[in-house]
Amino acid sequence: MTARPITTVKTIVTGIEEAGAGTKLFTLADPDQWELPPFKPGAHIDLHLPNGLVRTYSLCNEPADNARYVIAVKREAEGRGGSRALHDDVRVGEVIGVSLPRGGLEAGADIARCVFVAGGIGVTPFLSMALHLARTKQADFKLHLIVREEVPLAAQLGPLIKEGRVVVHRTSRTGRPDLAALVGEGGSATMVACCGPEGMIDDFERVTAAWPAANVHIERFIAAAPVLDPDAQPFTLSLSRTGTEIQVRAGQTMLAALQEGGIDIATSCCGGICGACKVGWLEGKPVHRDRILSPYERERYLMACVAGSDADRLVLDL
Amino acid sequence: MLDTTIGAGSAQGATQLGWTGVVRFLHFTPRAFLPMRAAEAIALVAGRGIEGDRYMIGNEEGFYSHKPEEGRQVTLFELETLVALKRDAGIELGPEEHRRNVTVEGVPLNHLVGRRFWLGETLLEATRLSVPCRHIEEITGKAIFDPLINRSGLNCRILQGGIVRVGDTVRNAA
Ligand code: FES
Numbered sequence: 001m002t003a004r005p006i007t008t009v010k011t012i013v014t015g016i017e018e019a020g021a022g023t024k025l026f027t028l029a030d031p032d033q034w035e036l037p038p039f040k041p042g043a044h045i046d047l048h049l050p051n052g053l054v055r056t057y058s059l060c061n062e063p064a065d066n067a068r069y070v071i072a073v074k075r076e077a078e079g080r081g082g083s084r085a086l087h088d089d090v091r092v093g094e095v096i097g098v099s100l101p102r103g104g105l106e107a108g109a110d111i112a113r114c115v116f117v118a119g120g121i122g123v124t125p126f127l128s129m130a131l132h133l134a135r136t137k138q139a140d141f142k143l144h145l146i147v148r149e150e151v152p153l154a155a156q157l158g159p160l161i162k163e164g165r166v167v168v169h170r171t172s173r174t175g176r177p178d179l180a181a182l183v184g185e186g187g188s189a190t191m192v193a194c195c196g197p198e199g200m201i202d203d204f205e206r207v208t209a210a211w212p213a214a215n216v217h218i219e220r221f222i223a224a225a226p227v228l229d230p231d232a233q234p235f236t237l238s239l240s241r242t243g244t245e246i247q248v249r250a251g252q253t254m255l256a257a258l259q260e261g262g263i264d265i266a267t268s269c270c271g272g273i274c275g276a277c278k279v280g281w282l283e284g285k286p287v288h289r290d291r292i293l294s295p296y297e298r299e300r301y302l303m304a305c306v307a308g309s310d311a312d313r314l315v316l317d318l
Numbered sequence: 319m320l321d322t323t324i325g326a327g328s329a330q331g332a333t334q335l336g337w338t339g340v341v342r343f344l345h346f347t348p349r350a351f352l353p354m355r356a357a358e359a360i361a362l363v364a365g366r367g368i369e370g371d372r373y374m375i376g377n378e379e380g381f382y383s384h385k386p387e388e389g390r391q392v393t394l395f396e397l398e399t400l401v402a403l404k405r406d407a408g409i410e411l412g413p414e415e416h417r418r419n420v421t422v423e424g425v426p427l428n429h430l431v432g433r434r435f436w437l438g439e440t441l442l443e444a445t446r447l448s449v450p451c452r453h454i455e456e457i458t459g460k461a462i463f464d465p466l467i468n469r470s471g472l473n474c475r476i477l478q479g480g481i482v483r484v485g486d487t488v489r490n491a492a
Pocket residue numbers: 266267268269270271272273274275276277278290303304305306
């Protein structure tokens with residue numbers, strides 16, 4: 001059996017549309033139009049691109065539209081290559097694996113008003129949020145879009161601009177708007193959020209510094225680092241039968257590192273109770289964390305899905 | 319939904335010869351991670367799996383684990399567990415969320431490993447207990463790993479295929 005475990009949702013590109021300002025909209029769907037895993041408005045997914053790059057993009061369709069993931073990608077000629085690959089190489093029909101959606105904004109029941117501030121292509125997470133709020137009428141909202149000149153996703157934003165829900169500020173004509181005036185007075189019934197270039201986010205943070213923290217959201221373009229156990233340490237796995245060395249990053253599971261290294265380990269629960277991933281160890285100091293091995297067994301075996309290491313090096317019987 | 323389903327004509331009264339249960343919900347999904355879809359009836363194929371489901375043997379696309387198991391052609395779950403989860407842990411889990419195919423009521427799944435039983439017109443052999451998995455927590459966003467230890471359902475092999483419908487009887491074949 002050479003199959004690898006499935007770690008991404010399989011989608012195919014069903015549509016690519018020009019969306020203005022050097023931006024393209026990509027629609028991803030299940031090959032059989034099955035519903036996709038659900039997401040919150042403003043959530044993001046990682047795309048595993050055909051060239052091996054993994055890039056994170058906000059979903060910009062409405063969550064109730066559950067058969068598609070729509071992302072907007074601006075071509076960054078000087079970027080790290082993800083947007084170039086999508087713009088230049090990806091065609092309709094291409095298979096792209098995506099992660100389960102993460103994050104997103106949820107206006108709690110006590111939120112009556114939302115104010116969103118977006119810079120340029122930073123509008124993408126708020127498009128999904130705006131469509132969601134417009135449909136559910138859960139809270140009143142206003143989206144301030146700050147651009148130099150051209151509006152990205154003009155066709156998608158058009159109806160909302162007409163209704164006055166989206167206000168476009170063109171800095172080339174009117175200069176930078178005053179963020180404090182845009183967000184207005186803070187209060188427990190108001191939620192504000194910002195996504196855009198670093199400078200804009202810094203300003204926004206200053207302006208909302210005195211607000212209740214739970215009501216202020218900031219989306220940065222660079223995906224936030226995953227929450228790591230502050231005590232987690234990287235370590236090296238040494239495989240005694242082949243001499244292979246595999247690095248386990250801080251916060252990564254031993255299992256994930258082994259699989260990344262092409263080692264075939266069976267799994268089932270991934271939580272230290274089923275025993276499928278049991279591996280022998282020869283040297284080192286494992287931190288076990290499983291819930292099934294006896295003290296005697298722990299002298300010889302560990303469960304790769306949950307075990308860690310108390311030393312820099314752990315030798316496995318693999 | 320659970321409250322109205324539980325006890326609505328369940329299979330009491332047939333307990334003299336062991337147990338008799340009933341099929342409450344049927345679900346399937348073609349690929350890993352995708353939401354499960356409810357069905358009124360599913361087609362079981364002997365030795366292979368459920369038509370259209372990810373655990374159908376020969377369908378290379380559907381396995382979360384990379385070792386397709388012959389003994390996991392169809393999976394069962396107890397409705398009683400969903401009720402207990404709500405009562406004991408305050409977690410509301412829908413029958414589509416536990417990601418097993420058949421939700422039954424009145425069937426002692428944990429006692430069936432190694433035994434044969436009828437699911438409607440199909441004959442199954444229970445191969446092993448399912449284990450909870452972190453993957454389901456990731457998909458549902460609910461902390462169900464611990465509460466589901468020892469009551470995470472049953473994996474079965476299909477000995478005789480056929481159509482299974484909601485409301486079908488489940489009974490011991492031994
Ligand atoms: S996969 Fe179950 S114990 Fe590791």
